[in-house]
Amino acid sequence: MPPKRKVDISPNAASANNYTDSAGDRANKRSRLSKPITNNFKKEVPPEQLTANNDENGGPAEAVKAESNDADPEPTFDHSRPEERSGIVDRRYYPAEMSNERCAQYNNNEIPRPIELLYKAIESTAAQRKVIRDKKEGDAVIHWFKRDLRIRDNTGLSKASALAKEMGKGVIGVWIMSPQDWEAHLVSPAKCDFELRSVKTLKMELAELGIPLHIEVIEKRRHVPKRLVEMAKGWGVKNVFCNIEYEPDELRREEKLVKLMLEEGVNFDPQHDDCVVPPGTLKTGGGKQYAVYSPWYRNWVSYLHSRPHVLDEQPMPSQNPPDFRQKYKELFDAMVPEVPESKRLTDEDKERLHHLYPAGEAAALERLERFLKEKIGKYKDTRNFPSKNSTARLSVHHAAGTLAARTSVRLARDVNTTKKLDGGIQGIQSWISEVAWRDFYRHVLCHWPYVCMHKPFKFEYTNIAWEYSDPHFETWKTGRTGYPIVDAAMRCMNNTAYMHNRLRMVTASFLAKHLLLDWRLGEQYFMLKFIDGDFSANNGGWGFASSTGVDPQPYFRVFNPWLQSEKFDEEGEFIRLWVPELKDIEGKEIHNPYAKSGTKAAAIAEKNGYPKPIVEHKFARERCLARYKAGIGRDTA
Numbered sequence: 334m335p336p337k338r339k340v341d342i343s344p345n346a347a348s349a350n351n352y353t354d355s356a357g358d359r360a361n362k363r364s365r366l367s368k369p370i371t372n373n374f375k376k377e378v379p380p381e382q383l384t385a386n387n388d389e390n391g392g393p394a395e396a397v398k399a400e401s402n403d404a405d406p407e408p409t410f411d412h413s414r415p416e417e418r419s420g421i422v423d424r425r426y427y428p429a430e431m432s433n434e435r436c437a438q439y440n441n442n443e444i445p446r447p448i449e450l451l452y453k454a455i456e457s458t459a460a461q462r463k464v465i466r467d468k469k470e471g472d473a474v475i476h477w478f479k480r481d482l483r484i485r486d487n488t489g490l491s492k493a494s495a496l497a498k499e500m501g502k503g504v505i506g507v508w509i510m511s512p513q514d515w516e517a518h519l520v521s522p523a524k525c526d527f528e529l530r531s532v533k534t535l536k537m538e539l540a541e542l543g544i545p546l547h548i549e550v551i552e553k554r555r556h557v558p559k560r561l562v563e564m565a566k567g568w569g570v571k572n573v574f575c576n577i578e579y580e581p582d583e584l585r586r587e588e589k590l591v592k593l594m595l596e597e598g599v600n601f602d603p604q605h606d607d608c609v610v611p612p613g614t615l616k617t618g619g620g621k622q623y624a625v626y627s628p629w630y631r632n633w634v635s636y637l638h639s640r641p642h643v644l645d646e647q648p649m650p651s652q653n654p655p656d657f658r659q660k661y662k663e664l665f666d667a668m669v670p671e672v673p674e675s676k677r678l679t680d681e682d683k684e685r686l687h688h689l690y691p692a693g694e695a696a697a698l699e700r701l702e703r704f705l706k707e708k709i710g711k712y713k714d715t716r717n718f719p720s721k722n723s724t725a726r727l728s729v730h731h732a733a734g735t736l737a738a739r740t741s742v743r744l745a746r747d748v749n750t751t752k753k754l755d756g757g758i759q760g761i762q763s764w765i766s767e768v769a770w771r772d773f774y775r776h777v778l779c780h781w782p783y784v785c786m787h788k789p790f791k792f793e794y795t796n797i798a799w800e801y802s803d804p805h806f807e808t809w810k811t812g813r814t815g816y817p818i819v820d821a822a823m824r825c826m827n828n829t830a831y832m833h834n835r836l837r838m839v840t841a842s843f844l845a846k847h848l849l850l851d852w853r854l855g856e857q858y859f860m861l862k863f864i865d866g867d868f869s870a871n872n873g874g875w876g877f878a879s880s881t882g883v884d885p886q887p888y889f890r891v892f893n894p895w896l897q898s899e900k901f902d903e904e905g906e907f908i909r910l911w912v913p914e915l916k917d918i919e920g921k922e923i924h925n926p927y928a929k930s931g932t933k934a935a936a937i938a939e940k941n942g943y944p945k946p947i948v949e950h951k952f953a954r955e956r957c958l959a960r961y962k963a964g965i966g967r968d969t970a
């Protein structure tokens with residue numbers, strides 16, 4: 334039977350087949366992006382009013398929700414706020430920075446967290462949704478792919494397929510690209526490109542199972558829920574599955590969808606899948622959320638040892654019924670769209686990144702298997718040395734969901750001599766504990782959602798007087814600080830869209846503590862560059878390095894970039910690779926070529942135009958300690 338009501342794939346529905354911005358849209362977007370930030374906003378409001386209007390859930394501000402027509406409301410802007418002047422808080426998409434009182438209300442459980450609102454929506458509708466599910470009605474079941482671009486070990490897809498099989502029907506996959514979402518979430522061009530390549534392979538692999546992947550471009554993210562409801566109704570679908578994303582915007586969207594779909598008689602069924610252990614599961618002895626990694630990790634391990642089924646592979650989806658291909662022919666024909674203009678890579682970058690990061694789940698599994706065979710044994714001893722190429726380089730796959738963290742942990746456990754997460758081979762234990770950090774930061778995000786709203790976990794650190802010097806920020810971004818290890822790392826990232834973990838810590842610490850720049854500028858820049866950009870991991874890393882986050886290094890510990898360099902790039906191999914101006918310097922002097930004037934190292938560096946350090950280490954350290962101390966001491970309410 335054909336779909337009950339044909340889904341609109343006309344130009345107005347902005348389908349994948351015809352994705353183009355209108356000339357007007359393009360001009361509009363370009364002018365918005367190219368204007369100096371202070372020109373972007375017209376209406377000014379006093380800071381008190383902005384604070385009072387803060388959207389407690391981090392979703393669009395009230396004005397956005399109140400809009401009845403389709404036009405974007407004029408964003409408000411407060412010039413007196415440095416975080417708005419510098420573009421950290423983009424008022425096109427977000428409300429003003431939240432007040433500390435509001436953060437404290439979250440901490441005191443006085444306002445509901447987005448994840449709690451979703452759970453409430455799921456629980457309060459459970460009985461009605463079960464009735465719909467048990468009726469086993471509808472022409473198909475939808476699985477909405479988001480950050481889970483794979484077929485294997487995919488909870489939502491697996492459940493959608495099982496239900497479809499019971500019904501004697503098939504699964505329709507849906508993938509939505511929202512250019513506005515990519516802008517608001519600072520998704521890098523490298524990551525956009527990787528996702529689209531992964532969608533291409535996903536589409537082909539699904540087609541082998543007779544499952545179509547409907548692809549649609551929806552410019553404005555607030556239109557997504559309504560459009561999904563239309564799709565379900567159009568295809569005569571009564572059950573829609575997806576896996577949960579844990580950022581506030583996404584949790585609120587899913588909460589809305591549970592209710593919206595139910596109004597139309599559809600069961601929307603979001604699943605835990607992205608974390609190995611679902612957020613909120615692990616509590617301290619006092620029933621609280623952990624804010625320190627080590628005890629959390631011990632609990633994570635014992636939880637999984639006592640419930641080994643949590644790590645089991647989710648069943649593969651079944652083959653769709655034979656008549657599905659004919660019935661939904663137009664869905665099989667959907668094209669993968671082009672990347673929006675603002676997120677496009679140059680041909681040269683594309684070629685390089687395609688070579689470095691083959692996309693799709695087959696590539697992810699191959700890489701994981703090779704890592705488990707060849708490298709994991711030595712991981713504990715080698716993981717901190719950037720030039721050893723000893724880590725898994727799987728973060729890109731974990732971030733896009735071409736590989737489930739659960740799969741990584743299970744397969745690593747299975748090659749351990751103990752067949753457990755602890756004991757046995759040290760490299761394996763150590764690697765599993767790194768993958769667990771990913772879960773930890775997601776658990777933190779769910780419990781303290783304001784970390785996703787431009788606030789530090791330690792919100793009492795808000796009053797540190799950060800710098801906003803453009804020239805300093807520019808030298809950091811382009812790798813011209815005069816600190817070779819920092820510059821090598823930044824240039825590596827600019828070229829490969831990836832940076833080794835040790836260097837992420839060193840460069841982040843340098844920005845926040847040596848340059849005293851607002852750490853959120855760096856957080857933003859990393860997201861705009863990384864192919865593995867992941868909000869919670871990135872935010873967690875920046876919180877650690879700037880000492881404003883959960884389980885951070887204490888603020889008075891300031892990495893000495895030269896010592897870090899000597900320890901983790903002893904021979905200077907990594908520096909030589911990325912800072913060619915210094916490649917002829919022999920021995921340890923490469924770490925700090927201007928340490929003494931008149932040396933051969935200084936002469937080489939100078940001759941090749943390598944800059945002198947932009948800040949002096951001792952001065953920077955003392956300034957940092959004084960500034961943090963003063964900021965923490967200030968009234969923070």
Ligand SMILES: Cc1cc2nc3c(=O)[nH]c(=O)nc-3n(C[C@H](O)[C@H](O)[C@H](O)COP(=O)(O)OP(=O)(O)OC[C@H]3O[C@@H](n4cnc5c(N)ncnc54)[C@H](O)[C@@H]3O)c2cc1C
Binds near residue numbers: 731
């Ligand atoms: C300032 C800063 C920013 C960061 N930004 C990101 C980011 O945007 N995206 C991202 O995936 N990771 C981020 N990390 C964490 C970490 O640096 C990368 O996950 C890691 O370098 C990826 O390389 P790999 O796959 O070879 O890791 P491996 O060492 O092989 O680790 C295995 C997996 O564990 C996970 N993982 C490892 N370390 C961490 C960690 N500290 N936090 C969370 N997950 C971890 C990753 O999924 C990784 O693929 C950041 C760290 C810092 C200090």
